Amino acid sequence: MKRLYVYGIVGATSFDDPLPNGHDEASVFALVSGDIAVAVSFVERSAVEASAANVWLHDNVLSALMTRYAVLPMRFGTIAVGATQLLEGIVKRQKQLMKDLMRLNENVEIALHISGKNWEKVNQKVTKKNTDQAITQGTAYLLGRQQSLYGSDKTQLLVQNVRRAIRSGLDPLMKDVIWPIDKPQALPFKASCLINRNDVASFVQIVNDIAAQNLDARVTCTGPWAPYSFVGKSGVEGET
Structure with missing residues:
Protein backbone atom coordinates (compact mmCIF):
# COMPACT_ATOMS: atom_id res chain seq x y z
CA MET A 1 0.00 0.00 0.00
CA ASN A 105 10.43 32.79 5.75
CA GLU A 106 14.20 32.90 5.00
CA ASN A 107 14.99 31.99 8.62
CA VAL A 108 16.91 28.99 9.95
CA GLU A 109 17.52 27.50 13.38
CA ILE A 110 20.89 27.47 15.14
CA ALA A 111 21.40 25.39 18.29
CA LEU A 112 23.55 27.18 20.84
CA HIS A 113 25.29 24.94 23.39
CA ILE A 114 26.77 26.27 26.63
CA SER A 115 28.62 24.12 29.16
CA GLY A 116 31.23 24.63 31.86
CA LYS A 117 34.66 23.20 31.13
CA ASN A 118 35.10 22.13 34.76
CA TRP A 119 31.63 20.56 34.72
CA GLU A 120 32.62 18.47 31.71
CA LYS A 121 35.74 17.17 33.49
CA VAL A 122 33.73 16.29 36.59
CA ASN A 123 31.03 14.61 34.51
CA GLN A 124 33.65 12.46 32.79
CA LYS A 125 34.97 11.34 36.18
CA VAL A 126 31.50 10.55 37.48
CA THR A 127 30.69 8.59 34.32
CA LYS A 128 33.96 6.68 34.64
CA LYS A 129 33.14 5.59 38.18
CA ASN A 130 30.24 3.55 36.84
CA THR A 131 32.70 1.30 35.01
CA ASP A 132 35.60 1.52 37.47
CA GLN A 133 34.95 -1.04 40.18
CA ALA A 134 38.05 0.00 42.14
CA ILE A 135 36.66 3.42 43.11
CA THR A 136 35.64 3.77 46.75
CA GLN A 137 32.16 4.74 47.91
CA GLY A 138 33.59 7.88 49.52
CA THR A 139 35.24 9.01 46.29
CA ALA A 140 32.05 8.30 44.35
CA TYR A 141 30.07 10.40 46.83
CA LEU A 142 32.49 13.34 46.57
CA LEU A 143 32.50 13.22 42.77
CA GLY A 144 28.72 13.09 42.72
CA ARG A 145 28.58 16.03 45.13
CA GLN A 146 31.02 17.98 42.98
CA GLN A 147 28.95 17.27 39.87
CA SER A 148 25.83 18.48 41.66
CA LEU A 149 27.54 21.73 42.64
CA TYR A 150 28.70 22.39 39.11
CA GLY A 151 25.10 21.99 37.99
CA SER A 152 23.69 24.50 40.49
CA ASP A 153 25.17 27.23 42.72
CA LYS A 154 28.71 27.08 41.36
CA THR A 155 27.56 27.84 37.84
CA GLN A 156 24.95 30.56 38.34
CA LEU A 157 27.32 33.49 37.93
CA LEU A 158 29.01 31.84 34.94
CA VAL A 159 25.67 31.16 33.27
CA GLN A 160 24.47 34.72 33.85
CA ASN A 161 27.68 36.22 32.44
CA VAL A 162 27.66 34.02 29.35
CA ARG A 163 23.99 34.68 28.68
CA ARG A 164 24.52 38.43 28.98
CA ALA A 165 27.40 38.20 26.51
CA ILE A 166 25.22 36.17 24.15
CA ARG A 167 22.35 38.63 24.42
CA SER A 168 24.65 41.60 23.86
CA GLY A 169 26.34 40.10 20.82
CA LEU A 170 23.59 38.04 19.21
CA ASP A 171 20.33 39.87 19.96
CA PRO A 172 20.61 42.03 16.81
CA LEU A 173 20.71 38.84 14.71
CA MET A 174 18.09 36.74 16.50
CA LYS A 175 14.51 36.88 15.28
CA ASP A 176 13.42 34.63 18.14
CA VAL A 177 15.06 32.48 20.81
CA ILE A 178 14.00 29.69 23.14
CA TRP A 179 15.95 29.53 26.39
CA PRO A 180 15.69 26.61 28.83
CA ILE A 181 13.09 27.35 31.49
CA ASP A 182 13.22 24.22 33.66
CA LYS A 183 16.79 24.86 34.94
CA PRO A 184 17.73 28.27 33.52
CA GLN A 185 20.89 28.66 35.64
CA ALA A 186 22.27 25.12 35.27
CA LEU A 187 24.89 23.74 32.94
CA PRO A 188 24.95 22.39 30.37
CA PHE A 189 22.06 23.97 28.49
CA LYS A 190 20.99 24.60 24.92
CA ALA A 191 19.20 27.57 23.39
CA SER A 192 17.40 27.44 20.05
CA CYS A 193 17.94 30.58 17.95
CA LEU A 194 16.00 31.72 14.90
CA ILE A 195 18.06 33.84 12.51
CA ASN A 196 18.04 34.92 8.88
CA ARG A 197 19.93 32.45 6.70
CA ASN A 198 22.16 35.29 5.46
CA ASP A 199 23.36 35.98 9.02
CA VAL A 200 24.70 32.48 9.77
CA ALA A 201 28.37 33.36 9.18
CA SER A 202 28.13 36.46 11.39
CA PHE A 203 26.35 34.47 14.10
CA VAL A 204 29.06 31.80 14.15
CA GLN A 205 31.82 34.42 14.33
CA ILE A 206 30.19 36.13 17.32
CA VAL A 207 29.78 32.77 19.09
CA ASN A 208 33.49 32.06 18.53
CA ASP A 209 34.37 35.49 19.95
CA ILE A 210 32.20 34.89 23.03
CA ALA A 211 33.82 31.49 23.55
CA ALA A 212 37.29 33.04 23.39
CA GLN A 213 36.37 35.67 25.99
CA ASN A 214 34.77 33.23 28.47
CA LEU A 215 37.55 30.83 29.38
CA ASP A 216 35.49 28.93 31.98
CA ALA A 217 32.68 28.15 29.56
CA ARG A 218 32.46 26.11 26.39
CA VAL A 219 30.18 27.91 23.92
CA THR A 220 29.47 26.22 20.58
CA CYS A 221 26.74 26.18 17.95
CA THR A 222 25.43 23.71 15.39
CA GLY A 223 23.34 24.20 12.28
CA PRO A 224 21.84 25.77 10.35
CA TRP A 225 18.81 23.52 10.69
CA ALA A 226 15.23 23.71 9.55
CA PRO A 227 13.40 25.76 12.24
CA TYR A 228 11.66 22.84 13.97
CA SER A 229 11.56 24.54 17.38
CA PHE A 230 9.68 27.57 16.08
CA VAL A 231 6.80 25.93 14.21
CA GLY A 232 3.57 27.03 15.88
CA LYS A 233 5.24 28.74 18.83
CA SER A 234 7.19 31.80 19.90
CA GLY A 235 10.35 31.85 21.95
CA VAL A 236 10.27 31.74 25.74
CA GLU A 237 12.62 34.16 27.41
CA GLY A 238 14.21 33.53 30.77
CA GLU A 239 15.60 36.24 33.02
CA THR A 240 19.29 37.05 32.62
Whole structure:
Protein backbone atom coordinates (compact mmCIF):
# COMPACT_ATOMS: atom_id res chain seq x y z
CA MET A 1 0.00 0.00 0.00
CA LYS A 2 1.42 3.37 -1.02
CA ARG A 3 1.62 6.05 1.64
CA LEU A 4 2.87 9.63 1.64
CA TYR A 5 6.05 10.58 3.46
CA VAL A 6 5.77 14.24 4.52
CA TYR A 7 8.84 16.51 4.53
CA GLY A 8 7.34 19.91 5.15
CA ILE A 9 4.71 22.53 4.38
CA VAL A 10 5.80 25.04 1.78
CA GLY A 11 4.74 28.58 0.90
CA ALA A 12 4.31 27.78 -2.80
CA THR A 13 1.86 26.02 -5.09
CA SER A 14 4.49 24.25 -7.21
CA PHE A 15 8.17 23.34 -7.10
CA ASP A 16 9.76 24.99 -10.12
CA ASP A 17 13.20 23.39 -9.84
CA PRO A 18 14.03 19.70 -9.37
CA LEU A 19 14.45 18.55 -5.77
CA PRO A 20 16.61 15.74 -4.38
CA ASN A 21 14.85 12.39 -4.40
CA GLY A 22 13.11 11.34 -1.22
CA HIS A 23 13.03 8.00 0.56
CA ASP A 24 13.20 4.91 -1.66
CA GLU A 25 14.53 7.19 -4.45
CA ALA A 26 10.98 8.50 -4.99
CA SER A 27 10.41 11.96 -6.47
CA VAL A 28 9.33 14.74 -4.12
CA PHE A 29 6.19 16.54 -5.31
CA ALA A 30 3.66 19.13 -4.12
CA LEU A 31 0.19 18.44 -2.76
CA VAL A 32 -1.52 21.82 -3.10
CA SER A 33 -4.05 23.32 -0.70
CA GLY A 34 -4.93 26.94 -1.48
CA ASP A 35 -1.77 29.06 -1.40
CA ILE A 36 0.43 26.43 0.23
CA ALA A 37 1.66 22.95 -0.57
CA VAL A 38 2.88 19.88 1.26
CA ALA A 39 6.18 18.38 0.09
CA VAL A 40 5.72 14.60 -0.07
CA SER A 41 6.97 11.45 -1.75
CA PHE A 42 5.49 7.98 -2.05
CA VAL A 43 6.65 5.19 0.25
CA GLU A 44 5.44 1.61 0.43
CA ARG A 45 6.01 1.12 4.14
CA SER A 46 4.35 2.30 7.32
CA ALA A 47 7.55 3.54 8.99
CA VAL A 48 11.00 4.78 7.99
CA GLU A 49 13.94 3.73 10.14
CA ALA A 50 15.67 6.63 11.89
CA SER A 51 19.10 5.76 10.52
CA ALA A 52 21.75 8.42 9.92
CA ALA A 53 21.31 8.07 6.15
CA ASN A 54 17.52 8.44 6.31
CA VAL A 55 17.66 11.44 8.64
CA TRP A 56 20.23 13.07 6.36
CA LEU A 57 17.98 12.45 3.35
CA HIS A 58 15.02 14.07 5.14
CA ASP A 59 17.11 17.13 6.03
CA ASN A 60 18.58 17.26 2.52
CA VAL A 61 15.12 17.64 0.98
CA LEU A 62 14.24 20.33 3.53
CA SER A 63 17.50 22.19 2.89
CA ALA A 64 16.81 22.26 -0.84
CA LEU A 65 13.28 23.56 -0.26
CA MET A 66 14.47 26.21 2.20
CA THR A 67 16.81 27.79 -0.36
CA ARG A 68 13.77 28.67 -2.50
CA TYR A 69 10.65 28.83 -0.33
CA ALA A 70 9.33 29.44 3.16
CA VAL A 71 9.14 26.02 4.82
CA LEU A 72 7.56 24.56 7.95
CA PRO A 73 9.55 21.37 8.54
CA MET A 74 7.81 18.18 9.60
CA ARG A 75 9.42 15.83 12.07
CA PHE A 76 11.34 12.91 10.63
CA GLY A 77 9.16 9.88 10.05
CA THR A 78 5.85 11.68 9.41
CA ILE A 79 3.75 9.45 7.15
CA ALA A 80 0.17 10.00 5.96
CA VAL A 81 -2.13 7.22 4.79
CA GLY A 82 -3.35 9.26 1.83
CA ALA A 83 -3.68 12.69 0.25
CA THR A 84 -7.27 13.25 1.40
CA GLN A 85 -6.46 12.75 5.07
CA LEU A 86 -3.36 14.92 4.82
CA LEU A 87 -5.06 17.82 3.05
CA GLU A 88 -8.02 17.80 5.44
CA GLY A 89 -5.61 18.52 8.28
CA ILE A 90 -3.93 21.29 6.28
CA VAL A 91 -7.25 22.99 5.51
CA LYS A 92 -8.21 23.05 9.19
CA ARG A 93 -4.94 24.79 10.13
CA GLN A 94 -4.49 26.93 7.02
CA LYS A 95 -4.57 30.35 8.71
CA GLN A 96 -2.05 29.40 11.38
CA LEU A 97 0.18 27.71 8.83
CA MET A 98 0.21 30.85 6.67
CA LYS A 99 1.21 32.95 9.70
CA ASP A 100 4.03 30.54 10.53
CA LEU A 101 5.26 30.54 6.93
CA MET A 102 5.43 34.33 6.90
CA ARG A 103 7.26 34.39 10.26
CA LEU A 104 9.81 31.73 9.34
CA ASN A 105 10.43 32.79 5.75
CA GLU A 106 14.20 32.90 5.00
CA ASN A 107 14.99 31.99 8.62
CA VAL A 108 16.91 28.99 9.95
CA GLU A 109 17.52 27.50 13.38
CA ILE A 110 20.89 27.47 15.14
CA ALA A 111 21.40 25.39 18.29
CA LEU A 112 23.55 27.18 20.84
CA HIS A 113 25.29 24.94 23.39
CA ILE A 114 26.77 26.27 26.63
CA SER A 115 28.62 24.12 29.16
CA GLY A 116 31.23 24.63 31.86
CA LYS A 117 34.66 23.20 31.13
CA ASN A 118 35.10 22.13 34.76
CA TRP A 119 31.63 20.56 34.72
CA GLU A 120 32.62 18.47 31.71
CA LYS A 121 35.74 17.17 33.49
CA VAL A 122 33.73 16.29 36.59
CA ASN A 123 31.03 14.61 34.51
CA GLN A 124 33.65 12.46 32.79
CA LYS A 125 34.97 11.34 36.18
CA VAL A 126 31.50 10.55 37.48
CA THR A 127 30.69 8.59 34.32
CA LYS A 128 33.96 6.68 34.64
CA LYS A 129 33.14 5.59 38.18
CA ASN A 130 30.24 3.55 36.84
CA THR A 131 32.70 1.30 35.01
CA ASP A 132 35.60 1.52 37.47
CA GLN A 133 34.95 -1.04 40.18
CA ALA A 134 38.05 0.00 42.14
CA ILE A 135 36.66 3.42 43.11
CA THR A 136 35.64 3.77 46.75
CA GLN A 137 32.16 4.74 47.91
CA GLY A 138 33.59 7.88 49.52
CA THR A 139 35.24 9.01 46.29
CA ALA A 140 32.05 8.30 44.35
CA TYR A 141 30.07 10.40 46.83
CA LEU A 142 32.49 13.34 46.57
CA LEU A 143 32.50 13.22 42.77
CA GLY A 144 28.72 13.09 42.72
CA ARG A 145 28.58 16.03 45.13
CA GLN A 146 31.02 17.98 42.98
CA GLN A 147 28.95 17.27 39.87
CA SER A 148 25.83 18.48 41.66
CA LEU A 149 27.54 21.73 42.64
CA TYR A 150 28.70 22.39 39.11
CA GLY A 151 25.10 21.99 37.99
CA SER A 152 23.69 24.50 40.49
CA ASP A 153 25.17 27.23 42.72
CA LYS A 154 28.71 27.08 41.36
CA THR A 155 27.56 27.84 37.84
CA GLN A 156 24.95 30.56 38.34
CA LEU A 157 27.32 33.49 37.93
CA LEU A 158 29.01 31.84 34.94
CA VAL A 159 25.67 31.16 33.27
CA GLN A 160 24.47 34.72 33.85
CA ASN A 161 27.68 36.22 32.44
CA VAL A 162 27.66 34.02 29.35
CA ARG A 163 23.99 34.68 28.68
CA ARG A 164 24.52 38.43 28.98
CA ALA A 165 27.40 38.20 26.51
CA ILE A 166 25.22 36.17 24.15
CA ARG A 167 22.35 38.63 24.42
CA SER A 168 24.65 41.60 23.86
CA GLY A 169 26.34 40.10 20.82
CA LEU A 170 23.59 38.04 19.21
CA ASP A 171 20.33 39.87 19.96
CA PRO A 172 20.61 42.03 16.81
CA LEU A 173 20.71 38.84 14.71
CA MET A 174 18.09 36.74 16.50
CA LYS A 175 14.51 36.88 15.28
CA ASP A 176 13.42 34.63 18.14
CA VAL A 177 15.06 32.48 20.81
CA ILE A 178 14.00 29.69 23.14
CA TRP A 179 15.95 29.53 26.39
CA PRO A 180 15.69 26.61 28.83
CA ILE A 181 13.09 27.35 31.49
CA ASP A 182 13.22 24.22 33.66
CA LYS A 183 16.79 24.86 34.94
CA PRO A 184 17.73 28.27 33.52
CA GLN A 185 20.89 28.66 35.64
CA ALA A 186 22.27 25.12 35.27
CA LEU A 187 24.89 23.74 32.94
CA PRO A 188 24.95 22.39 30.37
CA PHE A 189 22.06 23.97 28.49
CA LYS A 190 20.99 24.60 24.92
CA ALA A 191 19.20 27.57 23.39
CA SER A 192 17.40 27.44 20.05
CA CYS A 193 17.94 30.58 17.95
CA LEU A 194 16.00 31.72 14.90
CA ILE A 195 18.06 33.84 12.51
CA ASN A 196 18.04 34.92 8.88
CA ARG A 197 19.93 32.45 6.70
CA ASN A 198 22.16 35.29 5.46
CA ASP A 199 23.36 35.98 9.02
CA VAL A 200 24.70 32.48 9.77
CA ALA A 201 28.37 33.36 9.18
CA SER A 202 28.13 36.46 11.39
CA PHE A 203 26.35 34.47 14.10
CA VAL A 204 29.06 31.80 14.15
CA GLN A 205 31.82 34.42 14.33
CA ILE A 206 30.19 36.13 17.32
CA VAL A 207 29.78 32.77 19.09
CA ASN A 208 33.49 32.06 18.53
CA ASP A 209 34.37 35.49 19.95
CA ILE A 210 32.20 34.89 23.03
CA ALA A 211 33.82 31.49 23.55
CA ALA A 212 37.29 33.04 23.39
CA GLN A 213 36.37 35.67 25.99
CA ASN A 214 34.77 33.23 28.47
CA LEU A 215 37.55 30.83 29.38
CA ASP A 216 35.49 28.93 31.98
CA ALA A 217 32.68 28.15 29.56
CA ARG A 218 32.46 26.11 26.39
CA VAL A 219 30.18 27.91 23.92
CA THR A 220 29.47 26.22 20.58
CA CYS A 221 26.74 26.18 17.95
CA THR A 222 25.43 23.71 15.39
CA GLY A 223 23.34 24.20 12.28
CA PRO A 224 21.84 25.77 10.35
CA TRP A 225 18.81 23.52 10.69
CA ALA A 226 15.23 23.71 9.55
CA PRO A 227 13.40 25.76 12.24
CA TYR A 228 11.66 22.84 13.97
CA SER A 229 11.56 24.54 17.38
CA PHE A 230 9.68 27.57 16.08
CA VAL A 231 6.80 25.93 14.21
CA GLY A 232 3.57 27.03 15.88
CA LYS A 233 5.24 28.74 18.83
CA SER A 234 7.19 31.80 19.90
CA GLY A 235 10.35 31.85 21.95
CA VAL A 236 10.27 31.74 25.74
CA GLU A 237 12.62 34.16 27.41
CA GLY A 238 14.21 33.53 30.77
CA GLU A 239 15.60 36.24 33.02
CA THR A 240 19.29 37.05 32.62
